[in-house]
Amino acid sequence: MKNQKKSIVPTLLIGISVVFFVVMLVLPLVIVLYRSLKDGLALYVKAITAPNTLSALRVTLIAASIAVLVNTFFGLCAAWLITKFEFRGRQVLSTLIDIPFSISPVIAGLAFIMTFGRMGWATPFIDWINSTFGTDIALVFSVPGVVLATIFVTFPFISRELIPVMQAQGNAEEEAAAMMGAKGFTIFRKVTFPHIRWTLLYGIILCAARAIGEFGAVYAVSKTRGQTFTLTLEVDALYMAGGADSITQAFAVSSLLVIIAVAILLIKQVVEYRAKRTEEA
Amino acid sequence: MYVQLNHITKKFEDYEAAKDVSLGVEEGRMAALLGPSGSGKTTLLRIIAGLEQQDSGDVLIDGKVVNDVPAGERGIGFVFQNYALFRYMTVYENIAFGLRVQKRKKEEIDARVMELVHLVGLDGLERRYPNQLSGGQRQRVAFARALAPEPSLLLLDEPFAAIDAKVRKELRLWLKNMISQVGITSIFVTHDQDEAVEVADEILVINEGRLEQAGAPIDIYKNPKTSFVAQFIGSSAVLSDFRGLKGFEDVPAGRQAVVRPEFVEAFKSDNEKFKSLIADTESGVITNIAFRGSYLELTLDVNGIQLTTNRSLERRPVHVGNPMCVLIYRAYILDGENTRIYENRRLEGVDVESL
Structure with missing residues (x-):
């Protein structure tokens, strides 16, 4: 290839990629930032400090943090189970994990309503808990519902990152540790975990990004603006309101999401760089 | 235990x-x-x-x-x-x-x-x-x-x-x-x-x-003890038709035999050391010579049967196509799952070990 005359193909491909990248990815983001500041900084600050926005930011961060925590735990369990053990139904479990990937989030949200809503299958059970313990738990149209929907949608991210890495690693080191009398958790902590820590962190980042950006599933289970709306729902509500000011506000709130996304991207880059460095060392 | x-x-x-x-x-x-x-x-x-x-x-x-x-x-x-x-x-x-x-x-x-x-x-x-x-x-x-x-x-x-x-x-x-x-x-x-x-x-x-x-x-x-071991251990040639070989005429029909390289001796017809045994040998032709580092591995064709033997580098040089006198000391006869050693009948009374 080296000695060949410069071909037009690479130039063409690079050109196409750059145009696509700019039109599809960069331009829309720039427009979001531009539109959010179009009517001055004062309106921008007003938009992002509005009670509805702050409430939405709070709900988004709560839902994303809990989703990340829960999915880290269950993702680790599932990946560990699938890669390190032989059992009946392993393949089935592996397929089930992917359900949130293949089902539209809106349908997931609706399914939650059907299951936990007023007419839902689990409602008698929740009512029983509420009357027995004097609690007031409501899963649908409330923050817990938003959290559940977010967990559901982002469930596969961490385990899907971990499984190939853990599979490639094999079981020999774990068996070696077991031969020397180490027990399950010690083996995980000292032998398995060092292998997967960067992958896990990477999965957590992807999971967080997806959790913050989730729209469809939370749209189905969240109906109260200023209480259970997340940032994405708030953007949608502002935009749909249709007033000139509210559209600018929608862009301002969107810019918050963009900033979070860029921050996550940067963290991801750093993690990848660090991971590569430790691999080489 | x-x-x-x-x-x-x-x-x-x-x-x-x-x-x-x-x-x-x-x-x-x-x-x-x-x-x-x-x-x-x-x-x-x-x-x-x-x-x-x-x-x-x-x-x-x-x-x-x-x-x-x-x-x-x-x-x-x-x-x-x-x-x-x-x-x-x-x-x-x-x-x-x-x-x-x-x-x-x-x-x-x-x-x-x-x-x-x-x-x-x-x-x-x-x-x-x-x-x-x-x-x-x-x-x-x-x-x-x-x-x-x-x-x-x-x-x-x-x-x-x-x-x-x-x-x-x-x-x-x-x-x-x-x-x-x-x-x-x-x-x-x-x-x-x-x-x-x-x-x-x-x-x-x-x-x-x-x-x-x-x-x-x-x-x-x-x-x-078993036919598997006879074939797996050592580098062995498995023969199915060997009753035509001198000294093995009495082996029951339908048996297979395993012959290891060290059971086979090949020498030129003017060899002094093996002179007395020439009558008991088969004539064969070298079909391949492989250099194994410290010795030569000869493949011999004896009336259509392929045998291998190892040859010291100290001995006279040989070439592909050379006619050789081929002596088979013994073979493992495979009898179903079991195996037994069968000595060349022609060599009875000959002190093979001292050769």
Whole structure:
């Protein structure tokens, strides 16, 4: 290839990629930032400090943090189970994990309503808990519902990152540790975990990004603006309101999401760089 | 018997890895489980270790049934194929792992690790990570790691498979010396008969989930009991039609025979040493000559039968197409599952050993 005359193909491909990248990815983001500041900084600050926005930011961060925590735990369990053990139904479990990937989030949200809503299958059970313990738990149209929907949608991210890495690693080191009398958790902590820590962190980042950006599933289970709306729902509500000011506000709130996304991207880059460095060392 | 398997069976989905295997290894011995790949030898080793659970049968270590004792409590050191060293730990931490699990005192761990590092000749490399070591060094670490918690039995799964041929020979000797120095009962798995012959006190030949034959290497070599062993050990030619060969006319029809290169002598018709035996030889032609480093391997065509023999480089040069006088001292006659030695009838009364 080296000695060949410069071909037009690479130039063409690079050109196409750059145009696509700019039109599809960069331009829309720039427009979001531009539109959010179009009517001055004062309106921008007003938009992002509005009670509805702050409430939405709070709900988004709560839902994303809990989703990340829960999915880290269950993702680790599932990946560990699938890669390190032989059992009946392993393949089935592996397929089930992917359900949130293949089902539209809106349908997931609706399914939650059907299951936990007023007419839902689990409602008698929740009512029983509420009357027995004097609690007031409501899963649908409330923050817990938003959290559940977010967990559901982002469930596969961490385990899907971990499984190939853990599979490639094999079981020999774990068996070696077991031969020397180490027990399950010690083996995980000292032998398995060092292998997967960067992958896990990477999965957590992807999971967080997806959790913050989730729209469809939370749209189905969240109906109260200023209480259970997340940032994405708030953007949608502002935009749909249709007033000139509210559209600018929608862009301002969107810019918050963009900033979070860029921050996550940067963290991801750093993690990848660090991971590569430790691999080489 | 220090280690004993009684009627072990093990089945994986559609593959029977062990079919009623019973065997034993005496204390202080070094035994080799020898067999082709897929013969079930590694499964047997893993069953002894407790990494695999047998479907039926008993595993006894030092007279005690250990079927329900978890792997980590059987007092076994295990050297894995490819070593399975902990990649994210230093040599020191690798060796110390088993001792830390046992919650030994810090000074005790330190003393034991340094003792082992010295024993396996890795002084000064304690702070290295496994990927900074050569294959041979890794094996030494794996060996030291397995020995650190003072096991009473050492199991090794294809301990030389991951090492290149040149270093392998050297390491075999090293390992043999090391194990006899430590004096630990050991069982290792290999598919390489040279390795088994060279390292083991005792060879257990495994084939298709069965124990074919057990014994000292020389026994296995000289007196193969089954047709599998006769064919697997040594480099053997299997003949189906050999009754036309001089000295083998009385062999019952329909038998196969195994002839090893060392059973075959080939010389030129003007050879002084074998002059008296020329009448008992077949005439053959050299069809191929392979240089094996320290000797030549000749392939001979004798009335359509292919035989091989090894020829010293010190003897007269030969060429492809040369006519040779071919003498067959003996053959293993395969009789169903069994095998027996059949000496060349024409050589009765001839002192073959002194030739």
